[in-house]
Amino acid sequence: MSERLTDKTQTPTPAEIDAFIGADAKRQLERLETELTARYDLQRELRFPFGKSYGWGYKFSHKHAHLLYVFFTSASIVATLQIGDAQVAKLEATLPDLSSKTQQLWRNRYPCGKQGGWIHDEIDSDADLADVLALIAIRKKPTNAHR
Numbered sequence: 001m002s003e004r005l006t007d008k009t010q011t012p013t014p015a016e017i018d019a020f021i022g023a024d025a026k027r028q029l030e031r032l033e034t035e036l037t038a039r040y041d042l043q044r045e046l047r048f049p050f051g052k053s054y055g056w057g058y059k060f061s062h063k064h065a066h067l068l069y070v071f072f073t074s075a076s077i078v079a080t081l082q083i084g085d086a087q088v089a090k091l092e093a094t095l096p097d098l099s100s101k102t103q104q105l106w107r108n109r110y111p112c113g114k115q116g117g118w119i120h121d122e123i124d125s126d127a128d129l130a131d132v133l134a135l136i137a138i139r140k141k142p143t144n145a146h147r
Helices: 014-039 085-097 100-107 126-139
Strands: 042-047 057-062 065-073 076-083 110-112 116-122
Touching: 014 042, 014 065, 014 076, 014 126, 065 126, 076 085, 076 126, 085 100, 085 116, 085 126, 100 116, 100 126, 116 126
Parallel strands: none
Antiparallel strands: 042 057, 057 065, 065 076, 076 116, 110 116
16 A cells, blocks of 8 residues: 555644655646536535544545545545446446456446445546546536536
8 A cells, every 4th residue: 555644633734645656646636626616516614524544534425525635645645436326226227438458447446335335536647537437427426517
């Protein structure tokens, strides 16, 4: 597992986050945030939600509806999101259009509910970013112009 920012007593600054994740991951994070802003009434909050295993990350929400967490790892970012039981049928219909990596992540998800689960997707490429955006759209239909 990649190194993470796990000291809860030291809130990282934006500059420290950028240096930690590196230039490539910073670009992916900026692209993700730009795309989310175009689709939702986006709110971003720096959080330490699940303890040292995950460390610091951004919680992204649409109004009060949670969309995903993005955790910081050395030289990358990891999108963590939940697909609930009510969203599984829509996900399974969309799954053939997603990358084999995302399909594998779904098969190996951390279970939650009867059929749902959590996916942890390291965003390394444009395809990863597109898949994460598709998964978020399954969780919450985009409300702004870019649907």
